[in-house]
Structures are given as structure tokens and as C-alpha cells.
Amino acid sequence: MIDAKKPLRVLVSEGSSTSGREAITILGLAGHHVEVCDPSRWCLARYSRFVRTYHHCPPLRSDPAGFLGFVERLLASRHFDVLLPTHEEGFLFARAAARLTSRASLALPDFASYRAVHSKAGFSRLLDRLGLPQPPTRIVNSVDELREAVRFPSVVKTSVGTASRGVWFVRDAGDLNRALYDLESAGDFAGEVLTQDLITGTVEKAQSVFCRGRLVGFHAYRQIAAGVGGGEAIKESVSRPAIRAALETIGAHLRWHGALSVDVIMPLDSATPLLIDCNPRLVEPVNAYRSGTDLVDLLLRVSLGETPAPLADGRAGVRTHLAMQALLGSASRDGTRRDLIRECGRIAAGEGLYRGSSEELTPMRLDWLSAVPLAMTTVLLLASPPIASSLARGGFGAHLLDRTSIEKIEGKHFLRDLSTRRPGEGRDP
Template identity: 80%
Template sequence: MVEVRQLLRVLVPEGSSTSGREAITILGLAGHHVEVCDPSRWCLARYSRFVRKFHHCPPLRSDPAGFLRYVEHLLSSQRFDVLLPTHEQGLAFARVCDRLTARAALALPDFASYRMVHGKAGFSRLLDQLGLPQPPTRIVTSADELRGAVRFPSVVKTSVGTASRGVWFVRDTSDLNLALYDLESGGDFDGEVLVQDLVTGTTEKAQSVFCRGALVGFHAYRQVAAGVGGGEAVKESVTRPLVRAWLATIGAHLGWHGALSVDAIMPLDSTTPLLIDCNPRLVEPVNAYRAGTDLVDLLLRVSRGETPAPLAESRAGVRTHLAMQALLGSASREGTRRDIVRECGRLAAGHGAYQGSTEELTPVRLDWLSAVPLAMTVALLLASPRLATRLARGGFGAHLLDRESIRAIESEDFCRTLSPSSYNGSSSLP
């Protein structure tokens, strides 16, 4: 018997991240009614035929209370079946989860658990507590402590940061001085800073969905080719039963409810991966979808109070790519216009690393509007390849959190700032 899925009205509370954009594709292909709110009028989600309506909202970074009031207004003034956090707004939602679940279905753990894994220092301590492997790690709070803790080569990370923000590769004294300058000028020693021994190997990611502490869905992939900032331009699904077991341990310990992902390094001289980061959300879920594991649908079901049976293992060897990441990566590695044109040719023909691979971020054949940001990226890089880093930084926008907004959300007064407010500034897609 073929299962008939209920079509839902889903609010995606940001449209700028690659993870959010990919979730929208999966939701749209399933036939769900998708609406998006984002502080940028020109976010990636604006260029999707699957988005029925766009709402211009206050920025999470500089006005988390205003952002939450806006989301509450949308949920109370319109009917949505599910609120689906796809990036850092989950921290704010976890802080006031009871208020939101009174208006729409939502899958999140308690705030303390979310906050623990949202910060790199908290996640590192949790790994130590559970006896799970990570690179040798020191946590410091001052420049002097950092100088004493660093061993070349190392990776220095701020506790708060996503999309490769707040990461320095320190191979010598010159790199260390640069990192110290950036950390001190940015005020990062107001919080915790991690120093990890640099481990050479392949970057991998694993993502999962939990239902009240029980793991019900899992998928892992490895990086085949890097894009700008170290993100994946080409990825391939893999089988990682050990990482699955570790994620199950973490989720059970925290009583996790919703999505949870980890980053890992597979060392060149070992078959045991090391956990290096955690994201309390799904990360670019299309590779899992193509490999037969629809984690977005599973998250919808968990959000709506179902207790689904665990999904079967996804297929290994399924390759997907992000053309925009590939082009930005080519240009950022001192690529010339000729290099960019050649990369376009390889993408179009499916040659090299793209052989047998499908596009996951801008699937033009499925969603013709997604051709717009892809074409704009190509045009800008051909005009000036040096724009690659600046274009990539455009994704580090107002939909993300920083130290100040996190402190505001954590404060005792935060919930009192969420007094009802009137909004009438939503706008529809053309």
C-alpha cells in the first residue's frame, strides 16, 4: 500500500543558508505549502518556485526579540502546521518553545541542551564527559593562555561561530600572531576559545533526527571537493555505524528532540573518525534525500508528535554537488577567469568530480528560479574572481547569531521583552 502523506503549511524562519534553501527544495518536491521569513529581501529562498510567500522580518542577529515577535505574529495571524528551524534561530525558539508550540508544531530539545551543543566549548566538554573521541583540545580565555596552549600546527576556534566563521589555522608564529590580533580586536576573549591539534584527513558530516532521545534517522557524507571557506562543493554519502552510535549516545544523554548534526575528521592514518563540531539542526539535507533518507520529512513527522520507526540506512556512494560553492572555491584559490570557465564546463558536462553527481543547492531542472543566483555568481566571478571571498561572506548575514544576541537570548529579561507587537510588513513573491 502506498502511504499518502498529508500536505502541510510550513514556515521556514530563514532563507539565506544553504541548509534552509535545500530543505525548501525537499519540502516543495513533496508538495507542501512553504512560506519563508528572512531579514534579507534577496536571500537564496527568494529564487525558488517552491516558496509561496516571503515575509521580510527583523534581523535575528541585532534584534532577536523583534525577530521572535515577528515569528509569533505570523504563527498567530496565519495557519501554519509546522515551524521548521533550519539554522541558528533554533536557539531563540528553544528559549520560548512553549509559546511557539501553542501555535505550530515544532521539534526542539530543552534550551540547556541546545545551548550546550551550540557552543564549541560546551560540545567539547560533552564529548569528554561521554568519552567520545575528538582531537586534543584546550579551552582558553586569554591571549596568554592561548600562547601557552598552542602546539603547531593547531586550529583555533571561537566557541560561537558557524559557516567557518571564527576559525584560524595556526601553523607557525606568524599565523598565531594574526589569530591573536583578530581575537583581541574582535573581543573574542570575552568568551571561550578552543585550541585543537590540527589533524590531517577527510572532512565528514553526519546528521540525524531524534524523537524524545531516540535516534530515528541518520545519514553521513564525506567531502570530495572543497568550496570556499572549507565548505563542501562535492560530497558523497558514506556508511558510518560508529558515528551513528556516537550520535545516538549524545542524543540519548541530552534527551534530544529534533535535528542534530556533527562534523568529523577521518584521519589519514586511522579508520576512527574524530568529532570536531556540532550543529543542532540539519546541514544541507539533499545528499541524504538523494541517498534515500528524507530527514526533512522525518523532522516534520517528529515535529507533529509522531513516533516514527527508525529509517533504514541510506545508500552509500551517492554524489551531489553545489555549483555555487564549487565556483566560489575555484575563484578563491587564486583562480583566473579561464579557471572559472573550465569549472563551468565541468559542471555542465558532469566531468571530473561531478561525474554521476546531481546539483543540490540550485537544481535548475526542478526549480528554474534557482538559475538566477547561479547565473549572478558566474557573472560576478567572471567580472572579478577576487570577489569570491566577499560573495561567500554575504552568507554570514543577519539571520545568524553573534555573542551579543546569544547573551540577549540567555538573559533573564529576554522573555519579558517579547510583548505583543503589531506587524504588517509581509510581502509576497512576484
């Protein structure tokens, strides 16, 4: 068995997401050799001194078979101890795990378990089966069903979507008509659509690592300030035994292996957390790291076949922020240049909500190259604050799945078609 405490060779299979970028920082600080593949030549991971080699690969969204073939060939031609999926490529890897695990260690559950929580509709049904709390939810398949099911105020969601894609806040008939137009235009009623009662409360997230159905690491944080698209700009670690217990129930039922995260609403009028979404991966793990819970190291150890003792929960009250998210959020809320300059000043001086907070996405003091995307984002926003929304959409790129690519991967002939190729055969970038 490989010793996870020694420097490992790790292939991170995307470099565009904030979660992947943060995992790279933690891996680099631990002294591991990190390589990254991503379809974007300008992904966040390119701007890190911790990345030894970048590999330009086919896009997961439009060419999942080509992406898989590229990763297989990379694993065959270069030695890696661990393949670390940090975003939606885990769905593909779980489907084709047998083709990968002979070449690198990988921590994922079986595909049926992964698929059960990857879609919002599937996760909602799982919560019902397990008797776990969620907002009142209806699952529909048509315009008429949605009109009948929606109650104001509500959140309408497509079953497939990440990074706040496919989410509409519907407070009146006008909001509903706009959501229906968007859903019909995109053909989203070809799949399932959810409507959930909009609950007033605090947004929180929890992350965990499981070893064959047993929870071995847990961390939770609450949102202090929102960035663009509702993501966290400032967060603070919290102690949440009730959320931990819910995750333990989910993980044990699915015999989960690897990382698992959930989004939660803490209602203002209740102490019962309501689960609203699930991500079968780690989500932005630096807050946990700063709180004393290194979930990335734990995930490496599980990947290598260890059965680690459960980690103690990290410290509550640890605050971290993502400066890029904060600036994008300020600009997206009709912020002026003066507002942005003031926000930059507060971030630099550690004032206001940033007091006692540390940067988690672009830690310039630890990784000077991370200053490049932050500086570029700041300059672009100061030149034109309304550009924030289009800059944020740049993160919804070719490293993500959509309904079509998911259907390809789920198709009954997908693995058979792959088996007609030599292992590792795929399109070169």
C-alpha cells in the same frame, strides 16, 4: 494528529542558508505549502518556485526579540502546521518554545540541551563527559593562555561561530600572531576560545533526527572537494556506524528532540572518527534525500508529534554538488577566468569529479528560478574572480547569531521582558 503525508503548511524561519534552501527544495517536491521569513530581500529562498510567500522580517542577529515577535504574529495571523528552523534561529526558538508551540508544531529539545551543543566549548566538554573522541583540545580565555596552550599545527576557534566564521589554521608563529590580532580586535576573548591539534584526515559530516532521545534517522557524507571557506562543493554519501553510535550516545544523553548534525575528521592513521563540531539542525539535507533518506520528512513527522520507526540508512556512494560553492571555491583559490570557465564546463558536462553527481543547491531542472543566483554568481566571478571572498561573506548575514545576540537571548530577563508584550507583538519590518 495531523497527517504528515498530506500537504502541510510549513513556515521556514530563514531563507539565506544553503541548508534552508535545500530543505525548501525537498518540501516543495513533496507538495507542501512553503512560506519563508528572512531579513534579506535577496536571500536564496526568494529564487525558488516552491516558496509561495516571502515575509521580510527583523534581523535575528541585531533584534532577536523583534524577530521572535514577528514570527509569533505570523503564526497567529496565518495558519501553519509546522515551524521549521533551519539555522541558528533554533537557539531562540528553544529559549521561547512555550510561546510558539501553541500556534505551530515544532521539534526542538529543551533549551539547556540545545545550549550544551550550540557552543564549541560546550560541545567539547560534553564529548569529554561522554568519553567520545575528539582532537586534543584546550579551552582558554586570554591571549596569554592561548599562546601557552597552542601547539603547531592547530586550529583556533571562537566558541561561537558558524559557516566557518571564527576559525584560524595556525601552523607557525606568524599564523598565531594573525589569529591573536583578529581575536583581540573582535573582542573574542570576552568569550571562550578553543585550540585543537590539527589532524590530517578527511572531513565528513553526519546528520540525524531524534524523537525524544531516540535516533530515528541518520546519514553521513564525506567531502570530495572543498568550496569557499572549507564548506563542501562536492560530497559523497558514506556508511559510518561508528559516527552513528556516537550521535546515539549524544542524543540519548541530552534527550534530544529534532535535528542534530556533527562534523568529523577521519584521521589518515586511525579508523576512529574524531568529532570536531556540532550543529543543532539539519545541514544541507539533499545528499541524504538523493541517497534515499528523507530527513526533512522525518523531521516534519517528529514535529507533528509522531513517533516514527527508524529509517534505514541511505545508499553509500551517492555524489552531489553545489555549483555555486564549487565556483566560489575555485575563485577563492586564486582561480583565473580560464579556470572558472573550465570549472563551468566540467559542471555542465558532468565530467571529472562531477561524473554521476547531481546538483543539490540550485537544481535548475526542478526549480528554474534557482538559475538566477547561480547565473549572477557566475557573471560576477568571471568579471572579477577576487570578489569570491566578499560574495561568500554575504552569506554570514543578519539571519545568524553573534556573541551579543546570544547573550541577550540567554539573559535571565529575556523571557520576562517578552512576557510584558502581548503575544505576537513585535516590530514590523
